[in-house]
Amino acid sequence: DVKVTQSSRYLVKRTGEKVFLECVQDMDHENMFWYRQDPGLGLRLIYFSYDVKMKEKGDIPEGYSVSREKKERFSLILESASTNQTSMYLCASYGGYEPLHFGNGTRLTVT
Amino acid sequence: KQEVTQIPAALSVPEGENLVLNCSFTDSAIYNLQWFRQDPGKGLTSLLLIQSSQREQTSGRLNASLDKSSGRSTLYIAASQPGDSATYLCAVDRSDDYKLSFGAGTTVTVRA
Numbered sequence: 439d440v441k442v443t444q445s446s447r448y449l450v451k452r453t454g455e456k457v458f459l460e461c462v463q464d465m466d467h468e469n470m471f472w473y474r475q476d477p478g479l480g481l482r483l484i485y486f487s488y489d490v491k492m493k494e495k496g497d498i499p500e501g502y503s504v505s506r507e508k509k510e511r512f513s514l515i516l517e518s519a520s521t522n523q524t525s526m527y528l529c530a531s532y533g534g535y536e537p538l539h540f541g542n543g544t545r546l547t548v549t
Numbered sequence: 550k551q552e553v554t555q556i557p558a559a560l561s562v563p564e565g566e567n568l569v570l571n572c573s574f575t576d577s578a579i580y581n582l583q584w585f586r587q588d589p590g591k592g593l594t595s596l597l598l599i600q601s602s603q604r605e606q607t608s609g610r611l612n613a614s615l616d617k618s619s620g621r622s623t624l625y626i627a628a629s630q631p632g633d634s635a636t637y638l639c640a641v642d643r644s645d646d647y648k649l650s651f652g653a654g655t656t657v658t659v660r661a
Contacts, residue, residue: 442592481638481651496648528592537583537595538640538649545590 441465442531444541451548457516459544461529467539469532470512472496472504474525475543481528487512519548551576551643555652563660568626570655572639577617580642584613584624587636587654596637597624629659 445460463470471486473496483496485504493504501523505513512531516523529541552575562568572582581600585593597606597613599622605614610627626633636656640649 444592478653480653481640481649483648486648530593537598538593539595540585540592542592543590 442529442539442541444527444529444544446544447542449544449546451516451519451546453520453548455516455519455548457519457546457548459514459516459527459529459546461512461514461531461541462510463512463531463539464510465531465533465539466509467531467533468509470506471530471532471538472502472512472514473528473530474498475528476525484514519546521548524548551579551641551650553639553641553650553652555637555639555655557655558653559656559658561658561660562629564629564631566629566659568624568629568633568657568659570624570626570637570639570657572622572624572652574620574622574641574650576643577620578643579617580644582613582615582622582642583640583649584611584622585638585640587638589636593638629657631659631661633657634659 442463472484473481475481482498487493487506503515527544530538554573583598584596587593599606599615612625615622636654638654640651
């Protein structure tokens with residue numbers, strides 16, 4: 439079974455802090471994604487990556503950046519956290535011809 | 550832009566009743582459609598994936614149909630159980646790049 443692991447289940451950060459959300463998958467998938475989920479808005483794609491060092495903006499990239507130095511790891515970076523980035527963040531990976539696999543999510547609170 | 554709608558937003562049924570969850574999308578040019586389940590505070594678990602060339606997929610008590618021309622998919626859950634209580638989301642792949650467009654979900658409560 440594919441395992442997608444997000445390093446933190448809950449995070450509390452202060453406004454202006456730099457925040458790193460880490461995601462690791464164990465199935466050698468090329469494609470990895472970061473979504474955020476908010477009540478009433480559903481899941482929205484922040485960034486995705488098709489390969490190491492490759493990244494593309496999703497629907498809501500503002501205020502975020504990503505890093506993919508190794509195939510198994512995809513990091514989401516909040517350069518200067520703001521309260522409107524309080525949300526549930528979900529990482530996903532995909533290897534082709536199969537469903538998208540999600541991690542358990544990181545609930546981030548920015549105070 | 551692909552819009553995905555799920556109605557109703559919430560549903561409560563007694564145990565044993567069959568569940569019918571609806572998903573509609575605005576652009577019929579999809580690559581595939583997926584149904585996911587999400588338990589409170591958790592990530593999403595894939596239930597069924599229907600390729601655009603397929604009309605339905607089945608897994609156990611779950612059956613999902615796809616009608617691309619009308620922009621609809623339906624998830625049927627037979628003989629519901631309290632353990633089926635969760636939020637169910639559908640998502641469409643707009644092209645062959647897995648940039649999914651998600652619906653907001655239907656939250657199901659199955660009463661014992």
